Amino acid sequence: MRIFVCIKQVPDTETRIKLSADAGKIDEAGIKWVINPYDEFAIEEAIKFKEANPSAQVTAITVGPKARVNNALLTAMAMGADDSILIDSTESLDGVQTAKALAAAIQKEGGAHLIYAGKLSIDGSTSAVGPMLAELLKIPHVSVATEITYSGSALTIKREVEGGTMETYKVNTPALIAANKGLNKPRFASLPGIMKAKKKPIKEIPTSDLGVTGANSAVSFSQFELPKERAACKMIAGDAKAQAKELVRLLREEAKVL
Template identity: 40%
Template sequence: MKICVCVKHVPDTAATIKIEGDTGFKDSEIKFVVNPYDEYGIEEAVKLVEKNGGEVVIVTVGKPEADATIRSGLAMGAERGILVTTDGQFLDATLTAKALKAAMEKDGLPDLIFTGKGSVDTETFQTQYRLAGYLGLPVVNEVSKLTVDGGKAVAELEVGGGDKQVIEMNLPCVIGATKGLNEPRYPKFPDIMKAKKKKIDQMSLADLGIDAAAGAVTLEKLEPVPERSGAKMIEGSVEEQVTELIRVLKEDEKVL
């Protein structure tokens, strides 16, 4: 069984982002990591291959520095990686999905594709759906339980209010992994060293015949989130506090 895991190179959620220009940020000062939701996809893929045989291939679209994220996936047990290099910090879901599709077709389509349920930086939650659409494959997102057997995948996901939905699909298909699917492993030092010797194929968008300007969305401007004002303490009796709170909401904050 060949499994591809689509992985994104994202800023650590604890990093302080400093905007540079209108549409960029200072990435040289930021620690980048594997998109956390993608780790569930890597772990599930590795477990399936450990059980059934085959190989796990990490596929990433990003700047050349994203090879570090691929190495993290290789240390978790994947056999090799594919990096589609780009110059920009942001790619829309359309362009990303086209690049992932082209890279996988060039390498040979897999039996199963994993993604995370979404990325923690742009949070568009579209790439897996667009990828599945371009490949003509079934897709299910936010999967917290998965069984793969006999050419079929049975996925379970929460749909709200504690209810769960179970979906059966034929392979190949696209699975968006989320928390609860498994517990991603922490690579040991020998695994990290072995990952340094594993193969990563690099190619550009042009190599895949993709126009870098073919995305559907153009980023116009980045702005920092306004700083929150300090808390205001209201004193007095309960009646006085309620009266003052209503006044503040009406007159000062104008939300009532």
């Protein structure tokens, strides 16, 4: 059983975003790159699946510049993935091109029993690649998963949609599951795990072998802007009762939001 976990490297959530001189992109200098937090739930779920199904082979797969993303794969393997595929690309790929690269690489490996991904990556947050990959591989997907129950080839998946409604879906393998926070508690890589990871294989595939190029990306971003600075905060003095009264007056008369 071949299990794939799609991961992406993103700037750490503590990152203060700065823009490049021409505001055409963000300034990547000094950024600490981490595995997308939602992808950590995907990795954990794949490893748990392997613990329950020892014959499963868990492969972490990512798209990005080799010099940088290699680390993310090492972390995934230190957590317990068996091996990795690195689709080396220094170009900016849109969601469609990224999904096509992943789909082609997974097909080259003979397809998947299960694919895990994060529900979105916290950089672009488009929520595009998971469903696109499932569509390209002609398999069903369930996104925003917070609970998975396995019973042979049948999976029961719970997810929360708007307004706190819980939906339960039934799906058969092969399938793609996009993980939400709450699905599990991602483990930390242990020291022996980190040592072992260094010996695990990373297969490198150039995007050109997968028929994918940045030139085919239909979606791109430009004219980046930082949020406008706010005027200084107006502090409200007095005791609690006076503060509450004055706040409501300001919200009504000055800000006009009540």
